[in-house]
Amino acid sequence: MSDFLMPSLGADMEAGTLVEWMVSPGDRVEKGQVIAMVETAKGLIDVEVFESGVVEECYVTPDTKVPVGTPLARIGSADRVVAERPGAAVESAAAPGPATEEATPSGPAVKAPQRPGLSSAPDLGPKPKGDRLAASPAARRRASELGVELGSLAGSGPGGAIVLRDLERAAGEKLRPEHQRGGFDRDEMRQAIAASMSRAKREIPHYYLATTLDLHAADQWLENYNRDRPPEARLLMAALFMKATARALSRYPDLNGHYDELGFHPAERVHLGMAIHLRGGGLIAPALRDTETQDLLSLMRLLQDLVQRARRGGLRASELSSATATVTALGERGVDTVYGVIHPPQVAMIGFGSVRRRPLAVGDMLAIRPAVDVSLAADHRVCDGHLGALFLNEIDAQLQHPEAL
Structure with a gap:
């Protein structure tokens, strides 16, 4: 049995608002299943559970803002059965204030443990009162904003309650941009970015390197690969950049991991973050998990899916908290070179500029070839410029043999 906590979705996150529960006490859940929706400065995020079991109790009501690390629910063993009795589906959580007393078999009543700052158990699936329709608070608020009649919708939440996803499904493309699930408060997001980047520049001793890569081999291979394939099966150069960087x-694992108060912890796998510009002025960097093991076509599809979900909403908590290094690419904006700021607790940021045809020395001859500037911002507490240079050279070496990616 363990508590399900408000996750940290980045070094800049201090608190989040529980918007909606997707489960009720008594429900069985599987590892990786989305069980709640949380609102942060980055928008609405789907939060998944990291163990299988049974939801025994939910501590926090929807529309409640709580600090990172606050227990949200209790997940019991999948072998346990929640008692079927009136009111068992929603049991009371210990509220702040005087502790309750419980009798023990061997002695007098003892005080039950408290959970500071948590209110009584939430009404997860609002029960109809008379003719009042069952709907979550978030769904009622969004329906009011959109002028949608709740009575016209079928509920998919606990007990048949109408939840936020039902509104989104019904409204579809009719939702105005500001009401899309991926919407965010621009000012709040800029404040979060400012806090994170200020911390990064204050605490991380950055060093920077950059070089120009000859993309002749990669460009020729990519042209041949795409020639006879339909559009949906074609690759972009970005997929090659991500795979070469992951490899x-x-x-060079000293650039792949996290640095905290105990020092550097290299990651076992490469979960490569991708900086994505959001319409309206935001920035988010979700991770492509296990990037180094993905084939190029799978990586291309995952990258496209990640960009779409980042902009319309639907990112998962694990995608926002697991990046071990991040790539930023501003080539589409016509920028030759970009120098990134490391996203703590990571220790490296890799930047790719525009692919342009440039004069390059090839042997003793001058040739016009596609080329790109790649940069590295790295943490001097973990490594130095010698290793950083070897790392950039390794990206170059990988791109010279695209057929092996």
Whole structure:
């Protein structure tokens, strides 16, 4: 049995608002299943559970803002059975204030443990009162904003209650941009970015390196690969950049991991974050998990899916908290070179600029070839410029043999 906590979705997150429960006490859940929706400065995030079991109790009501690390629910063993009795589905959590007393078999009543700052158990699936329709608070608020009649919708939440996803499904493309699930408060997001980047520049001793890569081999291979394939099966150069970077990080693990108060912890796998610009001025960097083991076509599809979900909503908590290094690419904006700021607790940021045809020395000759500037911002507490240079050279070496990616 363990508590399900408000997750940390980045070094800049201090608290989050529980918007909606997707489960009720008594429900069985599987590892990786989305069980709640949380609102942060980055928008609405699907939060998954990291163990299988049974939801025994929910501590926090929807529309409640709580600090990172606050227990949200209790997940019991999948072998346990929640008692079927009136009111058992929603048991009271210990509220702040005087502790309750419980009798023990061997002695007098003892005080039950308290959970500071938590209110009584939430009404997860609002029960109809008379003719009042069952709907979650978030769904009622969104329906009011959109002018949607709740009575016209079928509920998919606990007890048949109408939840936020039902509104989204019904409204579809009719939702105005500001009401899309991926919407965010621009000012709040800019404040979060400012806090994170200020911390990064204050605490992380950055060093920077950059070099120009000859993309002749990669460009020729990519052209041949895409020639006879339909649009949905074609690759972009970005997929090659991500895969080459992931392989280089596997070879140089001092650039792949997290740095905290106990020092540097290299990661076992490469979960490569991708900086994505959000319409309206935001920025988010979810991770492509196990990037180094993905084939190029799978990586291309995952990358496209990640960008779409980042902009319309639907990112998962694990995608926002697991990146071991991040890539930022501003080539589509016509920028030749980008120098990133490391996203704590990571220790490296890799930047790719525009792919342009440039004059390059090839042997003793001058040739016009596609090329790109790649940069590295790295944490001097973990490594120095010698290793950083080897890392950039490894990305170059990987791109010279695209057929092996």
